[in-house]
Amino acid sequence: MKWHVLRPLWVAIGLIGLILLSRQFIVPDDFGVHGKNFTYGYHRLSNIQEWKDFPVKYLGRESCIECHEENVQMLNASTHVNVECENCHGPSIGHPDDNEFLPLNTTRELCLRCHARLDYPNSDRGELLSIVDRRHKRRSKCTRCHNPHDPTEDMR
Amino acid sequence: MTCSRRAFLKDTVGGTLASVLPLSAFTILSQDEAKAAIAESKVRWAFLVDTTKCVGCGLCVKACKNENEIPYDAPVTRTWVERYVVTKDGTTHIDSPMGGRDGFITDTIRDVEIDSDEIDKAFFVPKLCNQCDNPACVQVCPVGATYQTDDGVVLVDRDWCIGCGYCIMACPYGVRFFHPDHKVADKCNFCYHRISNGMQPACVECCSFGARRIANLKDPDDPVTKTITTERVAVLKDEYGTKPHVFYLGLDANVR
Incomplete structure (x- = not known):
């Protein structure tokens, strides 16, 4: 070639x-x-x-109880027993060493996720204790009257 | 044809050696090594969603985004909650604003206010990756960046993914998305870092109603496995042949 x-x-x-x-x-x-x-x-x-090896952010109630025993016990005895601490307090990674204050959420919107009335027949949502948002103390924070760690307690 | 005794012996020895040579390519395993090589994993992760228990609070979506570092305000999520409301006129109203991240707190669906008297049936359906036995997303990956582990979970190698998006197209359930920060395909992996270390997935841990549960299908004593094997469960899009491993209790024909 x-x-x-x-x-x-x-x-x-x-x-x-x-x-x-x-x-x-x-x-x-x-x-x-x-x-x-x-x-x-x-x-x-x-x-x-x-x-x-991906970092875990939600450490769970077992890690909270190490220091906040009183609060966890109060929660465990209440109707909110199944609500995880970190649902309201935020993920506890690095707490308390690097992350001293967790971003606690006390907004009305957080409580309304479960407690805004939706009468849905095929969901347990209809069974939950609920309010109609615009008819129940519209401008107040829920925590003014209700204690999230023990919702039956009247804080007024 | 003539053959001397010398030539005959020479060819016999040579031929025997040549035929034995390929045997050296085989390794002789001890009994334990052989067992380990064919042993199946003792774990097959699966998921059980009880749609009757879901109240649409969306705390699972919030937890998932925080746990797995998915940008909170980007319109992508590894898991989401859909709301289905079937009214008396036969219309099905479906929505999932921001994947249900902030829960469902009004009775308005896509600007239509639905009175509770008009409702025939209404419920919430959480969705996540089905960790299929025949994952379509893995088949189409051109570079081997996504794969199935021995315990059934489909993972994405972020260093290896080229972001071509074939898998996002291939998934019949629409669970894959493009990660805005890492610029790679991303999806739910049952919180692999948590389940591998004896924890529950973040969405399971944060669900207050037991609507989401994780199971090891290969452990017959696992209570969730017992529910999956003994109760009437359904899977999504069975007709695709992907063999999904997220099982649903109380699934409705409106749910696709």
Whole structure:
């Protein structure tokens, strides 16, 4: 074959070789088929551990009780027993060391998430103790009269 | 054809060696190694949603966004709550403002005020990733950035994803979205960092009504697994053959 035909061929072969060589360095060692098969298990294995190490933000009632035993016990004895502390107080990651004051939410809108009346027959929402927002102390904060840790207590 | 004794022996030894050589490519495993290689994972994560218990407070959506660092005011979310109201005239009203992040506190759906006397049926349906056994989103990924773990959860490798969006298109449930900060595909992973470390997913922990629960299908003593295997449960879009693993109690034909 003539030289002008061979020359681009050598360039092409060289490029392919270069790509294959650089692939050896770029692709991580643990990248390949793991798990079920190629279709579902083709991935970088160490990514699983990376997801497991993702930081947890909601630490749960067990971590709150370590310091706020009185409040947690009051809550546990109340009708709000199933409401997680962090639903109102915010995620407790870093508290109290880096995050001394949690962003406590005492807005009317937070209480209304459950306690605004919606008479829905196929949902437990209709069963909850509820108010019609515009007819019940429109401009007041709920916490002026109700204690979220024990809603039956009258704080007036 | 003639064959000397020398040539015959030479060919026999050579032929035997050549046929034995490929055997060296096999590894001989001890019994324990062999067991470990074919052993299945002892965990298969699944989810149970009881739609009759959901009150539409949206605290699960709020918790999910905070826990998984999804921008709070961006219109994307890993889980969301839909409201279905079927009125007496046969119309189905559906909404999910901001994925139900702030709950449902009025009876107005898409600017239509619905009086409780007009309602035939009304309920809330939480949705999240179905962690399918045959995930369509994984099949279409061109780079191997999304995959299924041994315990059934589909994860996205944020370092590997090129953001092409094929998976977002492929998911029949619409659970995938483009993460505005990381510029990669993102989705619910049952809070993999929590369930792998003995905790409940953030949405399960923050649900005050037990409407959301996580199960290990391979543990027959798991109470939630017992509910899934013994009660009448339904899945979404069964006809797609994706084998979803989020099971619903009290699902309605209006829910797609």
